[in-house]
Amino acid sequence: MKAPHQQNHLNPRKLFTYTLYVLIPLALLHYYLLKPYPAPARFSPQIHTSLDPSSHIHPHDDDDDFVQPPEKELKLQNQTLPRCDYSAGTWIHDERGPLYNGTSCNTIKENQNCMAHGRPDTGYLYWRWRPTECSLPRFDPLSFLQLIRNRHLAFIGDSLARNQAESLMCLLASGSHPELVYQDSTENRYRRWIFGSHNATVSIYWSPFLVKRIEKNEKEGIRHNRVFLDSFDERWISEFESMDVIVFSLGHWFLIPGIYYENEQIIGCHVCSEFNHTEIGFFDVFRKAVTRTLEEVRRRHVEGDDRRKRLVAVTTFTQAHFEGEWDKAGSCAKKEPYKEGEVKMEYTAGEMRRTVVDALESLRGNGDGSRVNGLQFEAVDVTRLALLRPDGHPGPYMYPNPFENGKAGDRVQNDCVHWCMPGPVDTFNEILWQLIAQPGLFS
Numbered sequence: 001m002k003a004p005h006q007q008n009h010l011n012p013r014k015l016f017t018y019t020l021y022v023l024i025p026l027a028l029l030h031y032y033l034l035k036p037y038p039a040p041a042r043f044s045p046q047i048h049t050s051l052d053p054s055s056h057i058h059p060h061d062d063d064d065d066f067v068q069p070p071e072k073e074l075k076l077q078n079q080t081l082p083r084c085d086y087s088a089g090t091w092i093h094d095e096r097g098p099l100y101n102g103t104s105c106n107t108i109k110e111n112q113n114c115m116a117h118g119r120p121d122t123g124y125l126y127w128r129w130r131p132t133e134c135s136l137p138r139f140d141p142l143s144f145l146q147l148i149r150n151r152h153l154a155f156i157g158d159s160l161a162r163n164q165a166e167s168l169m170c171l172l173a174s175g176s177h178p179e180l181v182y183q184d185s186t187e188n189r190y191r192r193w194i195f196g197s198h199n200a201t202v203s204i205y206w207s208p209f210l211v212k213r214i215e216k217n218e219k220e221g222i223r224h225n226r227v228f229l230d231s232f233d234e235r236w237i238s239e240f241e242s243m244d245v246i247v248f249s250l251g252h253w254f255l256i257p258g259i260y261y262e263n264e265q266i267i268g269c270h271v272c273s274e275f276n277h278t279e280i281g282f283f284d285v286f287r288k289a290v291t292r293t294l295e296e297v298r299r300r301h302v303e304g305d306d307r308r309k310r311l312v313a314v315t316t317f318t319q320a321h322f323e324g325e326w327d328k329a330g331s332c333a334k335k336e337p338y339k340e341g342e343v344k345m346e347y348t349a350g351e352m353r354r355t356v357v358d359a360l361e362s363l364r365g366n367g368d369g370s371r372v373n374g375l376q377f378e379a380v381d382v383t384r385l386a387l388l389r390p391d392g393h394p395g396p397y398m399y400p401n402p403f404e405n406g407k408a409g410d411r412v413q414n415d416c417v418h419w420c421m422p423g424p425v426d427t428f429n430e431i432l433w434q435l436i437a438q439p440g441l442f443s
């Protein structure tokens, strides 16, 4: 538990951290965290207007494109995987390379399709995370699909949640064909696919604070998000009952300007010198959003169908890798992982991670990892392994051929927050797979 004084005022170190975050990547974060999401070039014709998964099951008899998967299901190689701390380990070279690429998978967001955008180096594709305590097997799409057969896996959060969801879609699509069954009309914030071979559903829900919010609108001069820390986001929570696996991923939106409410009163704001409200930073409001959401999820689970099993996972914060001048667009030009000791975790990233890990730990009950009525809480604890991968971001390759016509590197917009696909984000899903595969949960 945190000491009360840590929660209630800013110590100089925190203040420094806020300032740093405000000055360096804010403009960049704004730019691509908030940019509307372009519609994909092509998608399945069967688009529905409801997010209710039960209404999307289609027979595939007349679908020529549908590839029937092998009858025989691959069994998980080891049914008794021990509990492992996947966060401790090292990146080791791996000749095998990724399971998919920018041409074999069509759910890669354009800005993360580094290969297609002309990124010339490929070394970043040949690394594998080796945990210190145990093994992390190479992703196996059919084993994963077998675990979520007749189940619904939902990613809920910000653009990093979407990045991880799209990575999982590419990994799974290397084994079976998904059908896009829902997509919101304009900004593509909500989508759903079904793998007909396994009746397995994967959804993405946009919810960058998890709780209720009114998003900023730069066009109308509204620079601040308004976040209601004691109200839930109905868009996803109203569909909670249908979800068997939930992966939350959030954090970066708490760093940008926001006004925070409780009980319909403003309790403070962040990056808000133009208002006469208390600057409350982001650690406390982040902690409240996460813990209240997880507590509500537990409450709804316990009150729901008592035979249902659920995994609720939170992907931990990953820090940006911008380097260079404070007042210029930073970049992330490294082509290899950092070696042990070569990089230090930012205070902010460490605190954001710890907030999530502590919240999950206290919800787990006796601290022994036991399930509460079939509800398993887990962290996809990737803060450290992601820290070591400055080479895994799109950098300038968020746009096609950024250096054509002699454009200079320092004037090109860089993305050093999201991950190339394929890339290190695929490892997040290898860890997720192991968490889902825990004995007695779904298998």
Ligand SMILES: *[C@@H]1O[C@H](CO)[C@@H](O)[C@H](O)[C@H]1NC(C)=O
Residues within 6 Å of the ligand: 078, 080, 081, 082, 135
């Ligand atoms: C897999 O199972 C075998 C025997 O059942 C056991 O000896 C081995 O340690 C297990 N390996 C892992 C990674 O759990």
Ligand SMILES: *[C@@H]1O[C@H](CO)[C@@H](O)[C@H](O)[C@H]1NC(C)=O
Residues within 6 Å of the ligand: 100, 101, 102, 103, 104
């Ligand atoms: C992409 O993957 C497909 C299918 O695995 C393969 O045939 C193709 O050669 C790959 N392309 C590149 C550029 O690696």
Ligand SMILES: *[C@@H]1O[C@H](CO)[C@@H](O)[C@H](O)[C@H]1NC(C)=O
Residues within 6 Å of the ligand: 053, 054, 057, 149, 150, 151, 152, 199, 200, 201
């Ligand atoms: C398909 O999966 C959904 C959950 O996503 C489940 O509610 C439904 O019962 C499944 N259908 C069949 C035929 O098992």
Ligand SMILES: *[C@@H]1O[C@H](CO)[C@@H](O)[C@H](O)[C@H]1NC(C)=O
Residues within 6 Å of the ligand: 276
């Ligand atoms: C700002 O808040 C302080 C303390 O609540 C108050 O004394 C002051 O009058 C306010 N200033 C403005 C401009 O509203």
